[in-house]
Amino acid sequence: MHGVRVLIAPDSFGSSLTADEAARAIAGAWRSTAPQDEVTECPLSDGGPGFVAVLHASLGGELVAVTVTSPVGVPVPAVFLRVGTTAYVESAQAIGLPLVPAELRDPTRTSSRGAGELVAAALDSGARRIVVGLGGSATNDGGAGALVGLARALGLDGPGDLLDSGGGSLGSVTPHDLAGLRDLRDRLREVELVVATDVDVPLLGLHGASAGFAPQKGATPEQAQDLERALGHFAHAATAALGDAVRPDLLAGARTTSATSRLTAGPGAGAAGGLGFGLALLGARLVPGSVFVADAVGLDALIADHDVVVTGEGRFDWQSLHGKVASEVASRALAHAVPTVVVAGEVLVGRRELSAAGITAAYAVGESPEQVAAALAAPAESLAARAARVARTWSR
Missing domain, CATH: 3.40.50.10350 (Glycerate kinase; domain 1)
Known part of the structure; x- marks a missing residue:
């Protein structure tokens, strides 16, 4: 039989x-x-932990070792995968929840800076296409820290230090803190940036980054509400700082929604504590991580x-x-x-x-x-x- x-x-x-x-x-x-x-x-993999290992087993390529900053500011080892001119980056290696001791888990303070450093390392290696897997993060800062880490690693006068202090500080972000965001987006213009998200949730709302996921990263209900407000403020400030660069093209038939609404409501914008949104500010294309990996293998x-x-x-x-x-x-x-x-x-x-x-x-x-x-x-x-x-x- x-x-x-x-x-x-x-x-x-x-x-x-x-x-x-x-x-x-x-x-x-x-x-x-x-x-x-x-x-x-x-x-x-869905883009979270194991993203690089699964793709390496299927696609081959070269693993490149780097050192990046953990969510609590400690140097940690990480690798990204190079296959031809494409680099595959796993954000969880830089900002994953296991990198933060239980007593230090506080998404109002943890930063996604290390994820930006990983992307910068892939850029420095000569990659023309970078795929960033999102999921399993200890952060809830809308990708603000990643923007700082990326700008610093590239030697740009990017967003200010306030953006690297965790999601709880984003409620007081000013246009001055976001100076250089346009330059950072321009620096990535010649690179195809793809974000493979582990969930299809938006940045804000009942199933967004803060309400849906911050509690499992150590946030109290009150902190989750504060983070929701802070991310909303940051989203408006960031899209205002980018101006025409992220406004819908009405001549192309785009709906007359604001840039803020379009970027915050996009599927996957809330992935990895809103890192999906932060990378979308730089022109990244968000795709479901599980779909991306399934196609790849x-x-x-x-x-x-x-x-x-x-x-x-x-x-x-x-x-x-x-x-x-x-x-x-x-x-x-x-x-x-x-x-x-x-x-x-x-x-x-x-x-x-x-x-x-x-x-x-x-x-x-x-x-x-x-x-x-x-x-x-x-x-x-x-x-x-x-x-x-x-x-x-x-x-x-």
Whole structure:
């Protein structure tokens, strides 16, 4: 009897497992449980942690080591990937949440400066196209710190130091603080800047950077509200400083919305604490990270050649339905009439939402606080144990 052809295509499981480690754990358990099945591993990323590693495994290229500034001002090592004249940058390597000790997690103070330094390093290497993966950040400064870091690294008189003090300080930004923003945008005019965002949320609003994500970075409800107001002020000030450079082209048929509304409401503007918005100020094109990576690794062809696809991440919740890997995998699998199975550390989405996203079934590694704690203590082993039970359900 022929076995089932199974494609294992997970994202990373937070800071517990990389996408490669998760794929290996699931695939190993599946092969042990159903040795007759044909199992293929394809680790994925949504632009967040693991973005560079996944692309390097698929595209090859050269990893370039650099040192950048962490969200709390400490030097940290990072790498970017060079493939021809394209550089792939993972912002989480500079501003990721694991880089900030728990007692220092305060998104009113953390800065995205290191992400700007990473982009500058890619520019200095001669890249003509730079793809920046966003996700998993410890920051909520609208990319203000990144603008400062990029300008300084390029030797420009860019935005002032106030922009490098965290999102909480942006409510008092003045036009003087944004002097040089036009020059920075002009410096990048000859470079194609693409931003691969892990979520499709806007900068502001109920599901924006502050309200939707600041609490998990250490913000109190009051701080999240303050950050929302500060980012709104910064957005108006920044678009005013750029003036005609970011105004809609009415002759080209653009809607008569303000530049501020257009840039803050764009899908992905709120990714990585608003870094998507900050890079959009420089002319970047925002794309869904999960779509970008899926295209880069040839996911469609792989799905078409398998009977079932297994994906997953650490915590499957409402964010997972807004541009994350699992929803993208399910969308593509549905087009090929291939069922999608999610295996996640926690599953916090109901059956109706799963069905609407094209997901056939979802299984949690931990279904109680005690099980979740045990899974975090031994993530690979716990994931493999759950994957083995899933294999017994889905294998012939």
